[in-house]
């Protein structure tokens with residue numbers, strides 16, 4: 001009996017990326033922002049909640065606190081009042097006020113551009129740091145969120161049981177100049193077709209090449 005493949009072959013990766021591009025030409029950052037600071041705050045707020053719900057609260061948040069200086073002075077309870085419709089809003093309010101203070105104390109009020117500096121900020125983990133590097137600084141990075149993790153492993157781009165290993169394998173297998181784009185494509189695919197509860201394989205252009213691991 002032949003052993004079931006755990007990953008697609010290296011020469012199939014380009015086909016997967018091309019087909020994802022065909023299905024999701026509109027893929028891109030879905031968090032509204034006008035600066036690195038706004039992007040950073042929006043990404044921190046997006047943990048375990050949807051980008052749509054974050055986009056609903058950030059206009060009022062950034063109108064009241066347009067820069068790290070104003071946010072650093074904010075009362076976390078007032079911040080919580082503005083963002084209370086999103087998940088984990090109490091912790092997030094505390095974190096973004098602390099984050100603004102750290103930006104001022106350690107980085108002259110600017111968003112830093114290195115991975116190690118980014119993860120030194122309150123509320124900023126590996127995924128957020130990678131998103132900021134890619135979106136704000138155009139540095140090759142792959143942020144692995146729940147969609148990227150699920151879709152990469154279903155397709156067989158990776159064969160990993162956690163997000164860190166998934167990131168590691170994606171970086172080894174995908175061309176570096178496709179890292180940022182692949183991140184967006186995999187997220188959009190997870191949101192629109194390869195859903196967590198029911199993958200819509202019949203309407204997916206990857207139906208032939210995908211290993212459908214766990215589906």
Ligand code: SF4
Pocket residue numbers: 154155193194195199200201202204205206207208210211212213215
């Ligand atoms: S074929 Fe099915 S499991 Fe594979 S990527 Fe498409 S929707 Fe997901």
